[in-house]
Amino acid sequence: GAGVSQSPRYKVAKRGQDVALRCDPISGHVSLFWYQQALGQGPEFLTYFQNEAQLDKSGLPSDRFFAERPEGSVSTLKIQRTQQEDSAVYLCASSLLPQYFGPGTRLLVL
Amino acid sequence: SQKIEQNSEALNIQEGKTATLTCNYTNYSPAYLQWYRQDPGRGPVFLLLIRENEKEKRKERLKVTFDTTLKQSLFHITASQPADSATYLCALPNYGGSQGNLIFGKGTKLSVKP
Numbered sequence: 205g206a207g208v209s210q211s212p213r214y215k216v217a218k219r220g221q222d223v224a225l226r227c228d229p230i231s232g233h234v235s236l237f238w239y240q241q242a243l244g245q246g247p248e249f250l251t252y253f254q255n256e257a258q259l260d261k262s263g264l265p266s267d268r269f270f271a272e273r274p275e276g277s278v279s280t281l282k283i284q285r286t287q288q289e290d291s292a293v294y295l296c297a298s299s300l301l302p303q304y305f306g307p308g309t310r311l312l313v314l
Numbered sequence: 315s316q317k318i319e320q321n322s323e324a325l326n327i328q329e330g331k332t333a334t335l336t337c338n339y340t341n342y343s344p345a346y347l348q349w350y351r352q353d354p355g356r357g358p359v360f361l362l363l364i365r366e367n368e369k370e371k372r373k374e375r376l377k378v379t380f381d382t383t384l385k386q387s388l389f390h391i392t393a394s395q396p397a398d399s400a401t402y403l404c405a406l407p408n409y410g411g412s413q414g415n416l417i418f419g420k421g422t423k424l425s426v427k428p
Binding site: 249 | 318323346348350355356357358359360363403405408413414415416417418419420421
């Protein structure tokens with residue numbers, strides 16, 4: 205079956221621009237996670253959804269980061285007024301144990 | 315807070331040899347520990363999970379051990395092949411966070427030379 209998909213795969217943004225990153229989890233998976241992975245580092249937890257409820261957003265680095273999953277399936281991570289330090293790969297994962305990851309969106313902020 | 319250390323950033327071995335990767339954690343012992351493989355430009359792929367009451371877990375050429383006294387997990391790939399070249403990540407649950415909130419190590423980049 206289809207795995208986790210993410211779009212776009214690559215995004216170049218000018219500093220100050222808003223971006224929206226999409227995640228399509230595996231069908232039927234209740235749990236959805238967003239991670240941020242800087243170059244040469246392991247993924248770092250951003251936020252967790254169970255269905256449409258955002259149960260944990262403790263990893264979101266600032267109030268410029270916002271995630272939603274309104275119907276309990278597709279999720280969007282939005283970053284407002286992007287900064288250069290936001291450049292990273294943003295990974296989405298579904299299922300609790302183990303987690304199945306998408307290919308990520310590589311964001312470059314110039 | 316919990317920290318994970320993976321012993322080396324890079325490990326180079328010859329094809330056919332056994333690769334051994336180390337994952338050390340600093341604080342509480344987790345109920346389980348996971349290993350993932352990540353290839354360039356891709357997301358991590360789950361390999362193995364070992365629970366705190368299990369000393370060893372095997373899957374084909376892969377073996378994981380878990381020593382809660384040493385606060386360490388070892389990940390072995392026997393009869394390694396060039397196709398095993400990738401970055402291997404250790405992950406464990408963050409008990410300060412929600413269910414499923416994982417803490418990852420930086421990873422060890424394994425290169426298997428033919």
